[in-house]
Amino acid sequence: MVQDVQKSSRREIVRIVAVYSIFGGLWIYLSDTFLGMVISDPVVISRLSMYKGLLFIVLTAALLYVLIARYIKQINAHLIELEQAQETLSRQKSLLDIVVDGTDDAVYIKDAVGRYLFINSAGARMTNKAVEEIIGRDDTELFPPDEARTVMAQDQWVLLQESLQTYEECVTTCAGKRYFLSTKGPVRGVDGTITGLFGIARDISERKQTGEALEKSEELFRSFVENFNDILFVLTPAGDFSYVSPQWKDAFGYDLSETIGQPFLPFVHPEDISGCLTFLQEVIESGNKQSGIEYRVLCKDGTYLWYRANGSLLKDPVTGSVSFIGIGRDISDIK
Numbered sequence: 526m527v528q529d530v531q532k533s534s535r536r537e538i539v540r541i542v543a544v545y546s547i548f549g550g551l552w553i554y555l556s557d558t559f560l561g562m563v564i565s566d567p568v569v570i571s572r573l574s575m576y577k578g579l580l581f582i583v584l585t586a587a588l589l590y591v592l593i594a595r596y597i598k599q600i601n602a603h604l605i606e607l608e609q610a611q612e613t614l615s616r617q618k619s620l621l622d623i624v625v626d627g628t629d630d631a632v633y634i635k636d637a638v639g640r641y642l643f644i645n646s647a648g649a650r651m652t653n654k655a656v657e658e659i660i661g662r663d664d665t666e667l668f669p670p671d672e673a674r675t676v677m678a679q680d681q682w683v684l685l686q687e688s689l690q691t692y693e694e695c696v697t698t699c700a701g702k703r704y705f706l707s708t709k710g711p712v713r714g715v716d717g718t719i720t721g722l723f724g725i726a727r728d729i730s731e732r733k734q735t736g737e738a739l740e741k742s743e744e745l746f747r748s749f750v751e752n753f754n755d756i757l758f759v760l761t762p763a764g765d766f767s768y769v770s771p772q773w774k775d776a777f778g779y780d781l782s783e784t785i786g787q788p789f790l791p792f793v794h795p796e797d798i799s800g801c802l803t804f805l806q807e808v809i810e811s812g813n814k815q816s817g818i819e820y821r822v823l824c825k826d827g828t829y830l831w832y833r834a835n836g837s838l839l840k841d842p843v844t845g846s847v848s849f850i851g852i853g854r855d856i857s858d859i860k
Contacts, residue, residue: 545588545592632648634723635721636720643660644656652668664676672696689708689710692707704728704733707725711723757851758770758773758853759850760850765786765788769781779825792823812838817833819833819834831856
C-alpha cells in the first residue's frame with residue numbers, strides 16, 4: 526500500500542505541474558495575441574501587460590490552491606486508509622500473539638541456516654531459556670549435538686521439499702527426552718524465494734508411551750491367546766463371529782476366513798441350539814460372567830466335539846458397542 530501511495534503522489538505532482546505549465550503557456554500566448562489584435566498603441570499594451578501579470582498571478586494562485594487542496598484531500602484519504610490498515614494489522618497481530626502464546630505447542634520461525642527468528646513462550650519453556658536467549662541461535666545451542674544435527678538436517682530436507690511436512694522428532698528438553706509431532710514448511714519472501722522455515726511442534730510423549738504400552742499389552746495378549754489351549758471367540762450383538770483364536774482351526778478344521786463374519790448357531794449341534802440361546806440371553810440380561818454350558822460344535826469333517834464354555838459381555842470403550850466374549854474348552858474325552 527505504501528508503494529501505491531508513493532506512485533499516486535508522483536502522478537499527482539506531475540499532473541499539478543503539467544496543468545500549471547499548460548495554463549501559464551496558454552495565458553501568455555493567448556493574452557498577448559488578443560492584446561495585439563485589439564490594441565495597437567504600445568504604451569497601452571505595456572500598461573495593460575502589468576495588469577495582465579497581476580491577473581495571471583491571481584488566477585494561477587487560485588488554480589494552484591484548487592490543485593493542491595485536491596491533492597491534500599487525496600493524501601488525507603490515503604492516510605486514513607493507512608491508519609485503518611495499520612489498526613487492522615495491529616488487531617490481527619494482537620489476536621495472533623494471543624493464539625501463539627496461549628498454545629502449549631512450540632511455534633517458531635528459523636532463517637535459511639537454522640537460526641531462530643521467532644519462538645513462542647511454550648517453545649522457550651521447553652529449553653528452559655527466555656525467548657530473548659533463543660533468538661539468533663540455532664539448535665546446536667539448545668539441544669545435545671547429535672539431536673541438534675538431526676533436527677537441522679530434517680529442516681533442510683523440508684526446505685528442499687518446498688512443501689508442508691509432518692513427522693515425529695525426539696529431542697532432550699528440560700523435562701527429559703520428549704517426542705514431538707512436528708509440522709514444518711518453508712517461509713517465502715515477497716519475490717517467492719524461500720527465506721526460512723516455520724514449525725509447530727506438539728508434545729506427544731504421553732500418547733507415544735501409552736501407544737507403546739498398548740502395543741506391548743497387545744503383544745502379550747496375542748502371545749497368551751496363541752499359546753492358550755482353550756478357544757477364545759467373540760460374537761457381535763447379531764450373533765456373528767468377529768474373532769476366533771488360532772486354535773479354532775486346529776480344533777475344528779475351519780480357516781478363519783470361513784468363520785469370521787459367519788453366524789455362530791450353524792456351528793452348534795441342532796439339539797444344543799436352544800441351550801446356547803438361553804445361555805447368551807442370561808449373559809446379556811445379567812451383564813455378568815456366566816459359566817457351565819456344554820454343547821457340541823460341528824467340525825469341518827462333519828463330526829462333533831463337546832465343549833464347555835463360559836462367557837461375559839465386552840464393551841468397546843470408544844464406540845460403546847457390546848459384544849459377547851467366550852472361552853471354550855474341549856471336554857470330548859470326559860464325555
